[in-house]
Amino acid sequence: MKRSLFAILAVLILGAMALSACGGKQQVANSEGTKTTVEVPAAYKGKTNPMANDSAAAEKGKGIYTTNCASCHGDSGKGDGPAGASLDPHPGNLDVAQANGDDYLFWRISEGGMTAPFNSSMPAWKAILSEDEIWQVVAYIDTFK
Numbered sequence: 001m002k003r004s005l006f007a008i009l010a011v012l013i014l015g016a017m018a019l020s021a022c023g024g025k026q027q028v029a030n031s032e033g034t035k036t037t038v039e040v041p042a043a044y045k046g047k048t049n050p051m052a053n054d055s056a057a058a059e060k061g062k063g064i065y066t067t068n069c070a071s072c073h074g075d076s077g078k079g080d081g082p083a084g085a086s087l088d089p090h091p092g093n094l095d096v097a098q099a100n101g102d103d104y105l106f107w108r109i110s111e112g113g114m115t116a117p118f119n120s121s122m123p124a125w126k127a128i129l130s131e132d133e134i135w136q137v138v139a140y141i142d143t144f145k
């Protein structure tokens with residue numbers, strides 16, 4: 001009896017250690033089905049969409065998305081846009097990325113993926129779209145889930 005209690009305790013402690021080791025990191029699924037672990041930078045971490053669940057904002061986001069994003073990411077964010085097909089790394093499934101949270105999406109759309117660890121052709125949009133427009137796109141991506 002004592003021994004099994006000890007075993008349960010050991011499992012719990014090891015589990016807690018494993019959890020804290022990856023605290024704050026995001027698992028990112030990419031097209032190859034592999035996972036990369038990245039951390040949202042401090043400047044973006046914890047941001048939430050001021051336009052969450054705002055259907056008018058999502059409607060504006062849809063227009064921005066159709067013009068700027070669908071060519072690579074596809075109309076419904078599956079990564080199947082005509083310009084995205086041959087890219088390596090391939091545009092991710094935004095449905096999957098959406099689960100990483102508002103701050104992750106806002107960061108990735110703002111800064112793009114041209115630098116490590118992504119090294120992709122995902123453009124940085126912060127000089128092109130306003131913060132409000134980026135949040136409108138995030139509100140639209142939320143409708144993909």
Ligand code: HEC
Pocket residue numbers: 028029030064065068069070071072073083084087089090091092093094096097105108109112113114118119120121122123125137
């Ligand atoms: C030139 C093609 C291209 C365009 C245009 C483009 N993207 Fe991307 N995007 C990519 C690629 C390739 C990736 C995957 C590599 C990466 O994560 O950097 C990506 C990744 C992303 C991610 C992270 C996905 C993940 O799996 O973590 C988000 C979010 C995203 N794009 C949103 C957008 C939005 C919103 C727009 C329009 C404002 C846009 N992208 C326009 C190519 C593009």
